[in-house]
Amino acid sequence: MAEELKLFRTWSSPFALRVVHALKIKGLEYETIFEDLSSKSASLLQYNPVNKKVPVLVHNGKAICESLVILEYIDETWKQCPLLPRDPYEKAKARFWAKFGDEKLFSSIGNVLISQGKEQEEAIAAAVQNLKLIEEQLQEKKFFGGETIGYLDIAFGWTANLISILEEIMDLKLVDEEKFPVLSAWMHNFSDDPVIKQCWPPRDKLVVKFQAMRESHLKTVLSQ
């Protein structure tokens, strides 16, 4: 039976991009449905009635939501190019750090974008502390997964793209090559991987988007 794979995403969602990366690494063919989140399609609302978000992967009519849940589903359904380690302890570590990335690192980087002055200095300090923990996890490995890109690389993938964009917008350095030699190298290796490289959303469009996000947030704060 022909596999039917559809991915509901937006052009910029870093979470949806995780699923794109995983599907491409596994060599899977799929249909992309781009969503405008200000005007969600009936299909998206049907497939993700609880959270009404992207990404949603629909496999033979069955919808799977939440990017990290989707990554595990993809890995368990298609066995080629394994994403998660086999060993339960290594798997647990990967899941732990992916959770850390989503619950702590993401918001700490976001806080840098939407703040200024003293508040931003504090946000930067918090973000740097979190990034140091990630640097430590890499140790001397090329990827979190070892020699090849795996689940945790994909989970952290957004950092390889978005951090440099935020640095450009705000004219500051979060991931300094001297202070983060291992993480910097990982960001280059991940970004330049032939499978990953072809998936990045247009950089100039992302710069405009995040610039607007920053300005809108700062304006809201000022008016309070």
Next chain:
Amino acid sequence: MAEVKLFGNWGSPFSCRIEIALKLKGVEYEFIEEDVYNDNKSPLLLKYNPVHKKIPVLLHNGKPICESVVILEYIDETWEGPSILPKDPYERAMARFWTKFLEEKCFPPMKQASWSTGEEQEKAKEEATELLKILEGTLSGKKFFGGDSIGMVDIVANFIAHWFIILQEITGLELLTHEKFPKLGQWLDDYLSCSIIKETLPPKDKLTASFQARIQAATTSK
């Protein structure tokens, strides 16, 4: 010989999740009580969970695993016995999705509804009610969230079955009742009558007293 230790607290719904899972698998373990509510964490806990400094932490042959849902999956993958997660990838994805839903969407307003007052409480009650309706829907045709036997979602929903019900009784909140949510009500009865659950949940009177003390402390400090 395999050595299993669990850093937890008698009153924590999170470390209770792990105890249930270990008992389901028939794994012997040493429980190390951490005085977390008085911020009196042991040096060992801080060593094994330097990132979050929280319980539960499972120590298996000297290797620490942190974050309760991560630990639940680790237990399921490491030991034979009744499955905590289903075998089918789609069903596993559903279990993980509903676990996330419980933790990230349901529990915060339920806690807020229990501990707050006035407008804040009303808002939280409304939000929690909508979410409980969604949860009620997922139980259609099933005895447990896990199907015929308890699974990860049931274990994580521990908080609802015991802690939240006790908080309701203390505060007079009537958010989750058998009348309003017949399927959840039935699930509560079935879940609480499982022998492993009964023997692992913290004693109701002890938990009630602990909650009442916290409420007292909060009111007197205002």
